[in-house]
Amino acid sequence: MGPVTEQQTQSRTPLTDLSPEALADFAREQRAAYDELVAKGLKLDLTRGKPASNQLDLSNGLLALPDGVTDASGTDTRNYGGLQGIAELREMFAELLWVEPEQVIAGGNSSLTMMKDTLVDLWIWGGVDSPRPWSQEESVKFICPVPGYDRHFTLLAAFGIEMVTVPMNDDGPDAAAVARLVADDPSIKGMWVVPTYANPSGAIASHEVSAALASMPTAAPDFKIFWDNAYAFHHLTEDEAKSADILTLASAAGHPHRPFIFASTSKITFAGAGVGFLAASTENVKWWLGHLGKGSIGPDKVNQLRHAQFFKTAQGVRDHMTGHRDIIAPKFAEVQRVLRERLGGLGVATWTDPTGGYFVSLDVLDGTAARVVELAKAAGVALTPAGSSFPHCDDPDDRNIRLAPTFPPLDQVTEAMEAVATCVLVAAAEKLGASA
Amino acid sequence: MGPVTEQQTQSRTPLTDLSPEALADFAREQRAAYDELVAKGLKLDLTRGKPASNQLDLSNGLLALPDGVTDASGTDTRNYGGLQGIAELREMFAELLWVEPEQVIAGGNSSLTMMKDTLVDLWIWGGVDSPRPWSQEESVKFICPVPGYDRHFTLLAAFGIEMVTVPMNDDGPDAAAVARLVADDPSIKGMWVVPTYANPSGAIASHEVSAALASMPTAAPDFKIFWDNAYAFHHLTEDEAKSADILTLASAAGHPHRPFIFASTSKITFAGAGVGFLAASTENVKWWLGHLGKGSIGPDKVNQLRHAQFFKTAQGVRDHMTGHRDIIAPKFAEVQRVLRERLGGLGVATWTDPTGGYFVSLDVLDGTAARVVELAKAAGVALTPAGSSFPHCDDPDDRNIRLAPTFPPLDQVTEAMEAVATCVLVAAAEKLGASA
Numbered sequence: 001m002g003p004v005t006e007q008q009t010q011s012r013t014p015l016t017d018l019s020p021e022a023l024a025d026f027a028r029e030q031r032a033a034y035d036e037l038v039a040k041g042l043k044l045d046l047t048r049g050k051p052a053s054n055q056l057d058l059s060n061g062l063l064a065l066p067d068g069v070t071d072a073s074g075t076d077t078r079n080y081g082g083l084q085g086i087a088e089l090r091e092m093f094a095e096l097l098w099v100e101p102e103q104v105i106a107g108g109n110s111s112l113t114m115m116k117d118t119l120v121d122l123w124i125w126g127g128v129d130s131p132r133p134w135s136q137e138e139s140v141k142f143i144c145p146v147p148g149y150d151r152h153f154t155l156l157a158a159f160g161i162e163m164v165t166v167p168m169n170d171d172g173p174d175a176a177a178v179a180r181l182v183a184d185d186p187s188i189k190g191m192w193v194v195p196t197y198a199n200p201s202g203a204i205a206s207h208e209v210s211a212a213l214a215s216m217p218t219a220a221p222d223f224k225i226f227w228d229n230a231y232a233f234h235h236l237t238e239d240e241a242k243s244a245d246i247l248t249l250a251s252a253a254g255h256p257h258r259p260f261i262f263a264s265t266s267k268i269t270f271a272g273a274g275v276g277f278l279a280a281s282t283e284n285v286k287w288w289l290g291h292l293g294k295g296s297i298g299p300d301k302v303n304q305l306r307h308a309q310f311f312k313t314a315q316g317v318r319d320h321m322t323g324h325r326d327i328i329a330p331k332f333a334e335v336q337r338v339l340r341e342r343l344g345g346l347g348v349a350t351w352t353d354p355t356g357g358y359f360v361s362l363d364v365l366d367g368t369a370a371r372v373v374e375l376a377k378a379a380g381v382a383l384t385p386a387g388s389s390f391p392h393c394d395d396p397d398d399r400n401i402r403l404a405p406t407f408p409p410l411d412q413v414t415e416a417m418e419a420v421a422t423c424v425l426v427a428a429a430e431k432l433g434a435s436a
Numbered sequence: 437m438g439p440v441t442e443q444q445t446q447s448r449t450p451l452t453d454l455s456p457e458a459l460a461d462f463a464r465e466q467r468a469a470y471d472e473l474v475a476k477g478l479k480l481d482l483t484r485g486k487p488a489s490n491q492l493d494l495s496n497g498l499l500a501l502p503d504g505v506t507d508a509s510g511t512d513t514r515n516y517g518g519l520q521g522i523a524e525l526r527e528m529f530a531e532l533l534w535v536e537p538e539q540v541i542a543g544g545n546s547s548l549t550m551m552k553d554t555l556v557d558l559w560i561w562g563g564v565d566s567p568r569p570w571s572q573e574e575s576v577k578f579i580c581p582v583p584g585y586d587r588h589f590t591l592l593a594a595f596g597i598e599m600v601t602v603p604m605n606d607d608g609p610d611a612a613a614v615a616r617l618v619a620d621d622p623s624i625k626g627m628w629v630v631p632t633y634a635n636p637s638g639a640i641a642s643h644e645v646s647a648a649l650a651s652m653p654t655a656a657p658d659f660k661i662f663w664d665n666a667y668a669f670h671h672l673t674e675d676e677a678k679s680a681d682i683l684t685l686a687s688a689a690g691h692p693h694r695p696f697i698f699a700s701t702s703k704i705t706f707a708g709a710g711v712g713f714l715a716a717s718t719e720n721v722k723w724w725l726g727h728l729g730k731g732s733i734g735p736d737k738v739n740q741l742r743h744a745q746f747f748k749t750a751q752g753v754r755d756h757m758t759g760h761r762d763i764i765a766p767k768f769a770e771v772q773r774v775l776r777e778r779l780g781g782l783g784v785a786t787w788t789d790p791t792g793g794y795f796v797s798l799d800v801l802d803g804t805a806a807r808v809v810e811l812a813k814a815a816g817v818a819l820t821p822a823g824s825s826f827p828h829c830d831d832p833d834d835r836n837i838r839l840a841p842t843f844p845p846l847d848q849v850t851e852a853m854e855a856v857a858t859c860v861l862v863a864a865a866e867k868l869g870a871s872a
Contacts, residue, residue, distance in 0.1 A: 048516075050515055050516050051515065053512060053515075056505075056512065056514040056515060059514075060505075063502065063505070063738075064500065066499065069492075069496075069499070076489060076492065077708065077709070078492040078495075078706040078707065078708060078709060079486055079487065079489075079492060079706070079707045079708055080484075080486050080702075080707040080708050081708065082708070108544050108545065108736070109544065109735065109736040110731070110732055110733065112731050112732060112733060113731045113732050115731065116730060116731025116732075117731070120556050120560070123560065124556070124559065124560070124571070124595070125594075135560070135571060151733075154730060155730050155731060158561075158727075158730045159560070266516075270514040270515070270738060271514065271515045271516040271733075272513065272514060272515055272516050272517065272518070272733070272734050272735070272736060272737050272738065273513070273514060273736045273737065273738035273739065291594075294552060294590060294591050294594045295546070295548050295549045295551065295552025295553070295591060296546055296548060296549050296552075297546065297548060297587075297707075297708070298708050299545065299708070300544070300545040300708060300709045300736065300739065301708050301709065302499075302706060302708065302709035303709065303736065303739065
């Protein structure tokens with residue numbers, strides 16, 4: 001876990017220490033390698049944080065389920081009703097998320113939709129502890145740890161919510177910075193946290209950081225933590241991170257309605273046909289279902305039953321995840337190998353070595369991230385647009401690149417990463433003023 | 437189709453024409469029958485507009501589908517993406533709804549959710565032709581034909597949208613009344629229409645009424661028709677209603693962005709695990725997907741593929757509906773028989789004889805609907821609360837009762853309807869002042 005600063009496999013001279021001549025030689029060498037890349041006409045893609053086809057195959061058992069149509073309570077899952085989701089699946093994920101079943105809502109195929117719905121409800125109607133709907137506030141701000149998840153930022157931007165960034169450290173959001181911001185400004189209404197194997201850095205919010213966020217005084221009486229635990233069970237090693245129990249921490253600190261936990265099976269079973277979950281205080285759950293019920297007569301309970309039968313138990317979910325690990329851990333290892341062998345010791349990049357999740361966060365020389373992405377594109381390697389991990393796509397240092405190695409086959413990961421490394425070096429040499 | 441005024445099977449004297457003594461005799465007789473009912477300890481339910489278990493069985497083929505996981509375009513339906521829904525299912529329902537495939541969005545398991553999402557989008561962001569978001573208008577009103585669908589009204593009430601009622605006639609909403617209202621009041625932003633086999637009357641909006649609604653001048657530049665075609669294919673007879681082509685009518689009249697069509701397979705396949713659809717102008721579709729995309733990476737395409745494979749063609753959907761008709765038409769016939777035999781000619785009730793849909797609308801003597809529901813409840817027969825088909829549950833005449841005969845088995849429909857008839861007669865006798 002945590003950023004790796006230039007893990008060196010051999011002793012190398014940082015580019016900044018090279019003589020102008022040596023730097024020019026280096027630049028020519030890399031440019032030649034780049035020209036060869038372009039000539040190859042590659043068509044590779046490291047943009048997509050989505051499961052590979054053989055990961056999806058692990059869940060093909062779902063396609064022949066459910067066996068029978070009634071849930072454990074005897075309810076016919078094919079018919080209307082059951083707004084909160086079927087009990088056995090809520091119980092299973094309550095155990096996995098360390099909450100009570102009555103604190104869990106099992107929804108449709110997307111936790112992102114549940115996040116949007118939560119924002120819509122806060123916006124139009126206000127939360128259980130809101131003095132007024134958020135739309136009636138003069139301004140609404142959210143704290144966004146960066147680098148972070150682009151869709152979180154896009155969602156806030158749609159509401160015109162101002163995004164205030166804080167650093168995402170190795171142990172989670174910079175809690176001291178957050179505490180200072182929220183203490184005095186009542187317009188700061190919430191924050192994003194991806195607690196486990198964060199997108200894109202892989203950082204894990206520590207118990208201490210989580211406790212600080214749960215307990216800090218906030219000027220807004222209805223401050224919310226959107227705790228997006230998308231990768232809670234998505235371990236890449238046997239050193240499995242345990243997410244902090246944010247509901248208990250917040251409740252113990254006297255802020256039971258502060259956290260909304262989101263999770264899903266999108267990267268456990270089928271990315272497009274899984275089940276999303278929300279967990280919160282029972283008052284928040286009641287509030288949420290009240291608004292949900294205006295536009296729903298219940299979720300797809302057949303798909304929920306399908307999932308409950310497929311996993312059987314919470315342990316079934318954990319066991320299932322080792323299959324994913326076996327498929328994607330080699331891809332992550334390959335990303336590390338290429339970065340280390342090609343960039344290590346040259347002083348032009350740092351990157352994270354996550355123990356879970358879906359991404360590697362690569363920091364290149366300041367002011368070169370956009371150029372790297374541009375070079376890669378011209379060489380047929382699609383990278384996530386530079387700045388994507390920042391609000392409004394604006395990376396103030398133009399240095400962060402998100403790498404997503406899960407979807408391509410392993411040989412393509414290798415090829416794409418070799419290309420990325422070359423692009424990083426070409427851009428770095430340009431930046432350092434190498435003559436052509 | 438249309439209201440049946442006291443279809444008489446035999447010549448009877450209306451209660452109002454009875455002498456006080458004869459009325460008292462009648463009241464005693466009905467009261468005795470009612471007491472017998474209560475003694476039976478019935479437990480029957482006519483509230484639920486949901487399919488019976490054997491209707492759901494018609495679609496059990498879905499449980500073993502999909503066969504393969506790629507759609508016609510070769511996309512892996514298990515993974516993320518495809519915001520608008522898979523092409524083959526959109527094509528199928530485009531044909532059924534007489535629109536173009538690019539005008540159709542295939543969504544999740546609920547068209548009601550798509551209605552709410554549309555309102556949310558109009559409310560927070562405004563439509564393609566809105567001068568400003570609806571939430572920024574001084575007031576927003578909707579026209580609600582009554583009797584109508586309770587969930588439509590509940591949804592509007594959640595937004596604080598004022599509901600202006602117009603009569604729901606046999607040929608659809610009272611178009612002249614609607615035209616008068618919308619011509620001068622720019623705060624009237626939209627209306628509900630259930631064009632085919634309306635809930636609860638079974639009325640079918642005629643081509644003429646539909647054309648009038650599509651073309652009428654409106655003071656609001658962004659007036660919307662929420663065209664909830666929930667029962668488009670839900671025929672009870674071979675005289676199959678054809679819904680008006682509202683998109684073409686509106687487009688031809690210069691108001692292409694006025695209608696949003698909603699439909700779903702909720703009462704075709706599985707009520708809780710079907711597919712919802714929205715159809716609108718291509719600009720509206722683009723607008724809708726733009727907002728959807730903030731909180732979704734695509735619908736459950738596996739379930740969409742399941743449906744596409746199950747139906748195979750648009751004709752497959754039509755053919756499938758005859759199975760439903762075979763199951764529920766006898767229940768509707770039984771409702772008619774009991775009402776006719778028990779209430780016909782007595783001048784205490786009128787009711788509709790729908791040729792499709794899920795409901796029968798029963799009008800009892802003014803001021804007695806709540807009493808009928810109360811009497812029925814005490815006798816163990818659950819009826820939808822009186823007034824449910826009106827905004828804020830307020831039936832100004834206290835006369836309308838919605839009957840939903842699809843869910844209970846046929847023998848229970850008979851038993852429940854006999855009880856309802858007795859309650860109607862007891863309440864009528866009370867109302868007419870029969871001495872006990």
